[in-house]
Every structure is written in structure tokens, then in C-alpha cells.
Amino acid sequence: MKHRKRNRARQSNILFFLLLCLCCGLGNLHAQLPELRPNRSEVTADMALSALQMDHLASGNVLVEQGELDPLIAKSGGGACPTAAVGIAMQALRVMSGMKPHASPHRLALAAFRNNPELLNGRLSNKQVVDLMLHYQKHLDNSKLAIRVQSAPNSPYATDANIWDTAGLPDLMLQPNEIKILSYTVSEPSGHVLGRHFVLLKKLDGDTLFVVDPHSPGNDRHYLLEAGGSESCGRYFLRYPPEFQRPYTNELNTVFTVRIEHVDATIPDFERIKSHIDATASTLKTQDKLRSPRDWRRETASFGLPALDLPTDIGGFEWSAEQMLEVFRYAGRHDLNLRDVVGGAHSRILLHADAPEVTELLRGVVKGEKYFAITITEPDYGSDFTSMESTSRKVEGGYVLNGQKRFNARLDQATDVIVITKNPEGLRGKLNVFVLPIDAKGLKIETFGAHGLTGNSYGGLTMSDVFVPDHFLIGEDGKGYDVFSKHFLYWRLMQTAAAIGTAEQALQQMADRLKTRIVFGGPIGRFTHLQQPMGQHTTELKMAHALAVQAARLIDQDRYSEAEPLINGLKAEGVEIALKAVDAAARAFGGEGFSDLVDIGDRLRDLNGLRIADGTTDVMRSAVVRSQFGREFWDMATKGNFEQPKSELPPPGKPQ
Numbered sequence: 001m002k003h004r005k006r007n008r009a010r011q012s013n014i015l016f017f018l019l020l021c022l023c024c025g026l027g028n029l030h031a032q033l034p035e036l037r038p039n040r041s042e043v044t045a046d047m048a049l050s051a052l053q054m055d056h057l058a059s060g061n062v063l064v065e066q067g068e069l070d071p072l073i074a075k076s077g078g079g080a081c082p083t084a085a086v087g088i089a090m091q092a093l094r095v096m097s098g099m100k101p102h103a104s105p106h107r108l109a110l111a112a113f114r115n116n117p118e119l120l121n122g123r124l125s126n127k128q129v130v131d132l133m134l135h136y137q138k139h140l141d142n143s144k145l146a147i148r149v150q151s152a153p154n155s156p157y158a159t160d161a162n163i164w165d166t167a168g169l170p171d172l173m174l175q176p177n178e179i180k181i182l183s184y185t186v187s188e189p190s191g192h193v194l195g196r197h198f199v200l201l202k203k204l205d206g207d208t209l210f211v212v213d214p215h216s217p218g219n220d221r222h223y224l225l226e227a228g229g230s231e232s233c234g235r236y237f238l239r240y241p242p243e244f245q246r247p248y249t250n251e252l253n254t255v256f257t258v259r260i261e262h263v264d265a266t267i268p269d270f271e272r273i274k275s276h277i278d279a280t281a282s283t284l285k286t287q288d289k290l291r292s293p294r295d296w297r298r299e300t301a302s303f304g305l306p307a308l309d310l311p312t313d314i315g316g317f318e319w320s321a322e323q324m325l326e327v328f329r330y331a332g333r334h335d336l337n338l339r340d341v342v343g344g345a346h347s348r349i350l351l352h353a354d355a356p357e358v359t360e361l362l363r364g365v366v367k368g369e370k371y372f373a374i375t376i377t378e379p380d381y382g383s384d385f386t387s388m389e390s391t392s393r394k395v396e397g398g399y400v401l402n403g404q405k406r407f408n409a410r411l412d413q414a415t416d417v418i419v420i421t422k423n424p425e426g427l428r429g430k431l432n433v434f435v436l437p438i439d440a441k442g443l444k445i446e447t448f449g450a451h452g453l454t455g456n457s458y459g460g461l462t463m464s465d466v467f468v469p470d471h472f473l474i475g476e477d478g479k480g481y482d483v484f485s486k487h488f489l490y491w492r493l494m495q496t497a498a499a500i501g502t503a504e505q506a507l508q509q510m511a512d513r514l515k516t517r518i519v520f521g522g523p524i525g526r527f528t529h530l531q532q533p534m535g536q537h538t539t540e541l542k543m544a545h546a547l548a549v550q551a552a553r554l555i556d557q558d559r560y561s562e563a564e565p566l567i568n569g570l571k572a573e574g575v576e577i578a579l580k581a582v583d584a585a586a587r588a589f590g591g592e593g594f595s596d597l598v599d600i601g602d603r604l605r606d607l608n609g610l611r612i613a614d615g616t617t618d619v620m621r622s623a624v625v626r627s628q629f630g631r632e633f634w635d636m637a638t639k640g641n642f643e644q645p646k647s648e649l650p651p652p653g654k655p656q
């Protein structure tokens with residue numbers, strides 16, 4: 001009864017929509033759909049499916065029919081009805097989202113098979129149906145799917161506890177922006193179950209279910225919903241109407257409710273970020289600015305890229321390290337220089353200060369206006385940076401900085417620079433972190449040529465009595481090491497992710513090359529010595545990625561000390577693995593790989609820079625040894641205060 005009342009209430013909406021469709025001409029419906037949409041939040045399954053059916057009858061290609069896919073399914077696998085039904089659902093959800101139906105649904109179905117070849121085995125599990133739906137989610141701009149699966153009490157397909165009550169009905173009420181896929185078992189009179197069939201619920205009118213059957217989606221089918229009676233509690237049957245009797249028993253088995261949730265377009269999500277990165281990369285490439293961090297930041301602030309890992313109270317989105325890892329990895333696929341365009345980057349150090357002047361600088365990052373360099377390394381101290389010589393002297397209202405920094409990236413592009421010096425006590429390891437404008441009085445910048453990562457400059461700076469007000473000291477006086485060492489764990493992890501991405505893309509390029517480059521009458525892919533590294537490096541990169549995810553989760557749980565050895569190890573091995581992968585790709589490109597016709601050579605030299613930047617591979621490895629096997633190894637290497645183990649000393653005076 002409840003169903004009936006709700007459905008009657010919606011009849012007028014449906015009629016209105018269909019009338020509009022008719023007035024505008026059926027043949028042109030495809031193009032008209034978004035304009036016809038009375039109100040996106042009011043589009044029902046009935047409206048969306050009816051519109052698609054009309055379009056399909058007119059054009060014949062808007063819905064993939066089951067029969068078109070059946071030949072692809074394994075002989076033992078039944079029909080392609082679930083795959084076709086999910087494809088139709090995806091088109092309906094697009095209409096509900098205010099989009100046009102996808103122009104090539106057949107291609108999408110084939111891509112889904114490529115993505116998950118197990119679909120070709122047919123007889124899909126409930127999980128496979130849900131996964132397929134989620135696979136299609138990327139074709140629903142700005143929308144997310146919420147999927148609920150409800151199973152019959154006697155369903156052998158039920159995989160979770162969501163079983164409909166033996167005394168009640170499955171939820172067959174259709175809300176706007178919602179699609180229901182029904183699956184029912186089909187049995188012969190002997191009771192032998194032939195398999196499951198999948199249809200889309202269009203509406204429930206009284207006890208009559210109107211459905212779209214992927215077998216012939218252009219027309220409606222209807223069934224009478226019948227409860228199984230007191231002895232078969234919770235069982236429901238889809239009876240054929242009297243004029244269409246067939247010898248099969250259809251028993252309702254599963255209801256998949258797919259609800260579309262429109263996402264605020266101003267809130268980034270990963271899929272949208274990826275497509276924005278792609279679009280920005282191709283625009284900036286045509287302007288020869290692909291590697292320019294300032295242009296990236298200006299161009300991408302509108303969709304939140306520089307603000308992803310900054311706090312919400314300054315306009316950021318507070319993405320977790322685990323989420324950020326994937327953004328860095330994705331950006332790295334385009335170019336390793338994009339390691340500098342994602343999130344707040346080194347400005348995140350400023351999160352350790354709460355002076356309003358510092359917060360204002362961070363807001364500038366969110367807006368895409370501010371960009372930060374960081375200077376630690378000095379002419380005489382790099383790996384051994386705690387011995388640095390730059391000084392900070394306390395004066396009234398601030399500090400005066402002196403010293404020289406060298407081999408620092410970004411100084412020509414930055415609006416501001418973070419400088420690390422000794423604190424006024426001047427003791428080793430007692431450091432201060434300051435932020436100052438790049439044009440601060442007394443700062444002099446020098447620039448060198450560099451062999452990679454050319455989106456940023458490479459050089460140094462001299463500080464001659466540079467005054468910095470107190471509010472630009474980040475963290476407490478003398479505690480600078482703690483401030484930036486935490487930041488550098490995060491940063492090294494993200495740099496490794498970018499390196500992984502850059503190498504993954506190089507391997508993809510290598511795979512394409514192996515298929516297309518013909519030598520001695522055949523593709524070079526036939527040389528197994530070129531294939532083997534693809535397998536090896538793919539797995540090594542996956543291993544690095546898996547470890548990176550683990551480290552990111554530790555950071556998200558604020559377990560930095562546990563994350564530290566993983567991240568130091570990853571910074572070493574992740575970058576080395578990436579280097580080997582790109583080197584293998586370069587080899588497969590022969591002479592072309594050494595030219596700028598392809599970007600493999602850039603990837604190689606950029607990774608060479610990254611193997612030094614942010615802690616060299618050697619130093620990172622030593623740090624892993626220190627964490628894993630004891631500090632004495634580090635002290636042995638860095639202090640020279642080792643003692644020969646006593647047991648190995650020959651006894652004094654004993655003749656040899």
C-alpha cells in the first residue's frame with residue numbers, strides 16, 4: 001500500500017517529464033536531456049529509464065543489449081545480463097546526474113571486461129556486480145554512488161548480513177536519484193535452477209513491477225510480485241502476467257539499490273583531482289609551462305590542488321597522507337617536477353606556528369599565490385646538516401640571520417623562503433626555523449645550472465644581517481630540528497610516491513614501445529631480455545607502493561617514530577627502484593630515448609636529482625641501519641668513536 005501511495009504521488013512528475021520529452025521531439029532527446037531535466041534532485045528511475053528507452057528506440061545505441069555481450073561470456077557462464085544491466089543503470093545514473101548518456105556504452109562494457117576479465121566467466125557474485133557499478137562511477141561526474149545490497153533469506157548469493165526480514169518485504173521503493181537492479185533466480189518446473197537474471201526496476205504500481213530487461217531494453221516488461229505464503233517466509237516471486245505465461249519460476253533473490261549522491265563540485269575528490277591534473281598538464285604543456293610550479297599553483301587553486309593537505313580552517317581539505325600519496329604518485333606520472341605542485345609542500349612546516357602573519361602566508365598557498373623554498377644545506381654541510389654554520393642572533397623584536405646556504409631548489413620561483421640556522425646558543429643540533437620573504441633585505445640569491453628537475457632553480461643564498469621578526473620563528477627557539485624532521489618524513493614519503501609514479505609511467509611507455517618498435521622484421525617485444533625488466537620493475541614498484549601505503553597510514557595515526565625507518569628506507573629504495581625502472585625503459589627506446597622526442601631521459605635525470613635531494617640514498621640507508629640495528633652503527637660512521645670489540649683483540653703479549 002505504501003508503495004502505491006508514493007508512486008501515485010510521483011505520477012504527475014513522470015507525466016510532466018515525458019510530456020516535455022515528447023514536445024521536444026524524440027529523435028533529438030539525446031542532445032536535449034540535460035535541458036529537459038526539471039530538477040536534478042527529482043529525477044526518478046522511471047523518468048531516466050523512459051528517456052533512455054526512447055532514445056534507444058530512436059538511435060539504437062544508447063543501451064547495451066544483453067544479446068550483444070552474450071557471445072563474449074564463457075559457455076558455462078550463463079548470460080551477460082548483470083553486465084548489461086549495470087551498464088543500463090550507469091546510463092540512467094548519468095541522466096539523473098544531469099549528464100548526457102555516454103556516447104559509447106559498448107566501449108565502456110568492453111573496457112569493464114578488460115579491467116576485470118573475470119566478468120567474462122559470467123554468473124557474477126553480488127560483490128562483482130557492486131564492483132562493476134563502482135568501476136562505472138568514474139563516468140558520473142561530480143557524483144558518488146552509495147550501493148546497498150539486500151538479499152532474500154534463502155539466497156545462496158548473500159555475502160553479508162543484509163537479509164530482508166522473513167516477515168517483511170525487500171525495499172522496492174524507488175526514491176529520486178536511485179536505481180534498483182533486481183536479480184531473480186529462474187527455475188524450471190522440475191525445480192532445477194537455471195541461474196539468475198538481472199533487470200532494472202522502473203516502478204512498482206500496486207503489485208505490478210515494471211522493469212527494463214537488458215534482453216530487450218527498449219520496452220518495458222512487467223511482473224506480478226507475489227509473496228511466497230506462510231510456508232515460504234520472506235520469499236517473493238515475479239509471476240508472469242496472464243497474457244505472457246512461461247513455464248519458469250522467477251524468485252526474487254537480490255535487490256541492489258544504487259543511490260547517486262551529488263558531491264559539491266567545490267570539494268575535491270580523487271577522480272576529479274586526477275582529471276584536473278590531466279587537463280592542467282595538457283594546457284600547460286602547450287604553453288611550455290608543464291614544469292612551472294607557480295603556474296601550476298595559480299591554475300589549480302580553483303580545484304584545491306595546493307590546499308589538499310592543509311587544514312580546513314584556512315581553506316584546505318585535510319587529506320590524509322594515504323590520500324596524498326596517491327595524488328603525488330599520479331602527478332609524478334606526468335613529470336617528476338610535479339612533486340612540487342601538489343599540496344602545501346614545504347609550507348606545511350608553517351603549521352607549527354600560530355602567529356596570524358604565518359597563517360596569512362598559508363592562506364596564500366591555498367589561493368595558489370604563495371610558494372616556498374627551504375634552505376638547510378650549506379656549502380660545507382649537507383648530510384651533516386646539524387653541524388651547519390648559519391647563525392641566528394636574538395635582538396629586540398626578532399632575530400638577525402647570517403650565513404650561506406647552497407644547493408637549494410626553488411629560490412628563483414619562491415615567494416618566501418624557510419631558513420634553518422643554529423639557534424643563538426650556537427650548539428650543534430640546536431636549530432631555529434624561520435620564514436622570510438624571498439626579497440627580504442640582506443638576502444642574496446645565486447643560481448647554478450642543474451642536470452634535472454629544471455622546473456625549479458638550483459642555487460643558494462647568502463644572508464647578511466637579515467632581520468626576522470619574532471612571529472616568523474617557526475616552533476620554539478632551539479627546537480627547529482623537531483619541526484622540520486617530522487615534516488621531512490612526510491615530504492620524503494610523498495617524493496617517493498612521485499618517483500614511483502614517474503617510473504610506472506616510464507614502464508607503460510616502455511610497454512607501448514615494445515609493441516610498436518619494429519627491428520629485424522618484428523617488434524622488439526619479442527626480445528625477452530626487454531620484457532623481463534618490465535616484470536621485475538613493475539613488481540618492485542608495487543612493493544614500494546605497498547610499503548608507502550603502510551607508512552602513510554602510520555603518519556595518519558601520528559605514529560611518526562614507527563614510520564621513520566620505513567620512510568627513510570623507502571626514500572632510498574623507492575627512488576633507486578624507480579631509477580632502475582626508468583633506466584630499463586630508456587634502453588628500450590634506443591637512440592630516441594636519448595633525445596627529447598620522449599621524456600624518458602628527463603625522468604632519468606630528475607630521479608638522479610631526487611636520489612640526492614631530501615637525504616641521499618646512502619644516508620637514508622644508514623638511517624635504516626641505525627633504527628634497525630642500533631645507534632652504534634651510525635656513531636661508528638659519523639663520529640669515528642668506535643672501539644674494537646674486546647673479544648677479538650689478541651691477548652696482550654701472546655706470541656703470534
Ligand SMILES: Cc1cc2nc3c(=O)[nH]c(=O)nc-3n(C[C@H](O)[C@H](O)[C@H](O)COP(=O)(O)OP(=O)(O)OC[C@H]3O[C@@H](n4cnc5c(N)ncnc54)[C@H](O)[C@@H]3O)c2cc1C
Pocket residue numbers: 373374375376377378380381382383384406407408409410453609610612613614615616617618619622637638
Ligand atoms: C635536486 C636537488 C634539490 C635539492 N634541494 C634542496 C633544498 O631545497 N634545500 C636544501 O637545503 N638542500 C637541497 N638539496 C641539497 C641536498 O639536500 C644535499 O645535497 C644532500 O643532503 C647531500 O648533502 P651534500 O650535497 O652536502 O653531500 P655530502 O653530505 O657531502 O655527501 C657526499 C657523499 O657522501 C655520502 N655520505 C655522507 N654522509 C654519509 C653517511 N652518514 N653515510 C653514508 N654515506 C654518506 C653521501 O651519500 C654522498 O654520496 C638539494 C639537492 C638536490 C640534488
